[in-house]
Amino acid sequence: MRDRTAVDTIKGYFYQFDYSIYKIMNLDEDEGITVEGIEDVDVHTATEEAAVQCKYYSKSEYNHSVIAKPIRLMLSHYKEVKDGIKPSIKYYLYGIFKSGTDKLVLPIDNTFLKEHFLTYTQAKKVYKHHINLGLSDVDLNDFLNKLTININGKNYDEQVKEVIYLLRKNFYCSEFEAENFYYNNALKVIKDISTKSNISERFITKKEFIKSIDKSQVLFNEWFIKYKGKKQFFASIRNEYFTMLNVLPFERFFLIEIDKYNYNRSVLKELIFIISKKWTRLSKREPNPFCPYVYVHNISTNELCKIKSDLYYEKFNFVDGFVYNGASFSAEAITQEANCHNNIKMKIIDNLDYLRRVLNYTTKTKEVYQFYIKNQYFNVKNDSIKDIKIQIESLNDIKEII
Structure with missing residues (x-):
């Protein structure tokens, strides 16, 4: 109202x-x-x-x-x-x-x-x-x-x-x-x-x-929000990009920016669970199983380690491209197929350099969804990759959109 x-x-x-x-x-x-x-x-x-x-x-x-x-x-x-x-x-x-x-x-x-x-x-x-x-x-x-x-x-x-x-x-x-x-x-x-x-x-x-x-990005413009209404605005983005009908086995990359001054770990974890639930298919009947990639922008190394630790102890199976303690990042390891046997529900990318390497390594159809607060932080520079940029105010906006 x-x-x-x-x-x-x-x-x-x-x-x-x-x-x-x-x-x-x-x-x-x-x-x-x-x-x-x-x-x-x-x-x-x-x-x-x-x-x-x-x-x-x-x-x-x-x-x-x-x-x-x-x-x-x-x-x-x-x-x-x-x-x-x-x-x-x-x-x-x-x-x-x-x-x-x-x-x-x-x-x-x-x-x-x-x-x-x-x-x-x-x-x-x-x-x-x-x-x-x-x-x-x-x-x-x-x-x-x-x-x-x-x-x-x-x-x-x-x-x-x-x-x-x-x-x-x-x-x-x-x-x-x-x-x-x-x-x-x-x-x-x-x-x-x-x-x-x-x-x-x-x-x-x-x-x-x-x-x-001439900018192909969804702006969180206060005047446009007033014109359309926030709920309808989110619904239109969801219907265009995140419909659950005919979900294809693509490599989907969710790039999420956090506000360092208004950050809540539980909200970020909830968002990770939502993305995994909606964009993971590991059933035995699934001919081409898949799960999403997530990169969190502006998060500290220490905080990301705490997130991973929480996920591990909550028995949420993920990979991050490191196959043993002290190993270098491996694009091959993180792009391994997720299936009902290994039960990989999420692939977590630590930084933008690793993200570029993964995008260059995998040959599957790729889609990148960048959620940013004020300024974009990643450019795909590849016309064959679907590149969607969506401005948000908070992590809760992403939950409403996807």
């Missing part, structure tokens, strides 16, 4: 973010947008400069007063253009309302503009914004020629679908990848640049935007 409430609360922000993504995806690569510039989104093309005010009132009835202030602000900008202070642009007011949009019959004339948008009352005093600015009817007509109003915009879900479609089309990818990789990244990019203090830093071209979101 909390996730759903969070989404409802910030839908207006998402609507604006999505509109920004939609606009930039429809530009040429050297054209771009400024987020939170003159208006919510400023669009810069080869032929036009435009400022867009984006309104989301899907649960409210339309009234002229709702869009009056944005229009007055646009007119104030127009006055600065007329005075030669700023360059000429086009103005767009875009949005959606639950009802009442029939009250606004387009196009409007300057009489309607003055009566419903430019005249207002504040502290019981009537103001006429066009008079305060010293603008004539000729000026207002010119302003109207530069102003486009659309209060019957796409609904929230329709706009998201259009954004996902544009991302799929651009990256030639699946719907899952478009949403969880590129849309996830896009939300983060738009949110990040919107908070820059310098307006020049809030500008981005389509070419730069595409490059910045």
